[in-house]
Amino acid sequence: MSLSPSMNSGTSSLDEARRALGKRLRELRQGAGLTGVQLAESLSWVGSKVSKLENGKQTPTEQDIRAWVAATNAEDQAAGLLATLSNLEQQHAEWQRLLKAGMKSHQLSLSQRDEKTQLFRGFENTVIPGLVQTPEYARARFAQVVMVHKIPNDINEAVKQRMQRQEMLYRPDKRFHLIITEAVLRYRLVGADIMLGQLDRLMAISLMRNVKLGVIGFQTQYVTDPRHGFWLLDNDLVRIETYSAELNLRQPQEIELYSRVFEQHAAVASYGAAARAIISRVMEDLAAGTEDPVV
Structure with a gap:
């Protein structure tokens, strides 16, 4: 469900963090010389998933990040990205998970x-x-x-x-x-x-x-x-x-x-x-x- 206007401060902060993570993922893809379609095909994902992750429209899972760094030959970036994801999850903790x-x-x-x-x-x-x-x-x-x-x-x-x-x-x-x-x-x-x-x-x-x-x-x-x-x-x-x-x-x-x-x-x-x-x-x-x- 969408949050009320009173949540703007919290949601904007969350959106910014998600977009920052997506930007970093995009940089890794571009650094590997892959298009979004090529990356999605290599991971057997629907094409729209790459776009959603890179634009902060969807939060990646731990498995998504591990697959992404493997496909872009950036395994050395995994720890930092996973730490960013952990902070993101702590900021927005869904009740089903909590x-x-x-x-x-x-x-x-x-x-x-x-x-x-x-x-x-x-x-x-x-x-x-x-x-x-x-x-x-x-x-x-x-x-x-x-x-x-x-x-x-x-x-x-x-x-x-x-x-x-x-x-x-x-x-x-x-x-x-x-x-x-x-x-x-x-x-x-x-x-x-x-x-x-x-x-x-x-x-x-x-x-x-x-x-x-x-x-x-x-x-x-x-x-x-x-x-x-x-x-x-x-x-x-x-x-x-x-x-x-x-x-x-x-x-x-x-x-x-x-x-x-x-x-x-x-x-x-x-x-x-x-x-x-x-x-x-x-x-x-x-x-x-x-x-x-x-x-």
Whole structure:
């Protein structure tokens, strides 16, 4: 699926990297004195594949690169090209590849990055951030991942690992600034009873000393539109989740852009008692809607 306009920074960076890799492949082909048709025939590929790879319209596989350098007598370039491909794959990690070893495995990989991070800044406009989800909410979210991506069901293990990740909320060397929209509190992504428990959890989270929880109410005038959620890990990485992939952006201009957007959201968010008032109001509305009708 195509990404929304809000993903332009991430996708442009990805496209540039893919085009740069394609340009290098073209140079190897031309250096070998081969036309695109000749190279495709020697590798038993359809003719359009060479063009797509060289123009950055398709990402090569490891096998593609090994076959390419062999056909162009450039085996000494394989290591560098494969390293470039690895960086490209890390930047745009498709969920099918990330989750093929299970959701627990992905949660473990996130924990490894968590250990290195001191400041977590997260903005969410759709779902409760994973770091503050209740087990029940997390279970429902993982069930939806299984349904959408048709992957093996290891929900129990994934929930356990997510809860273990949340232990870092209590570490004094970690700081968290989380911003959510009121829509996050009202979307019916889980049952009402689960959501009430989740909202109660947020009330407690808002009182934690090293967690700053902001809520942007429906009546708030935004500075920048809340197009999609994202996470800033220190000043080193921006992580964005789409339906198809996890984007990991590391270029300084991308980090600066998302830092600026985050601060614009933070400037209009409500904190402390004001944030809890919004959460409480949503809890009251939700509870009223779950009461049995009077006969």
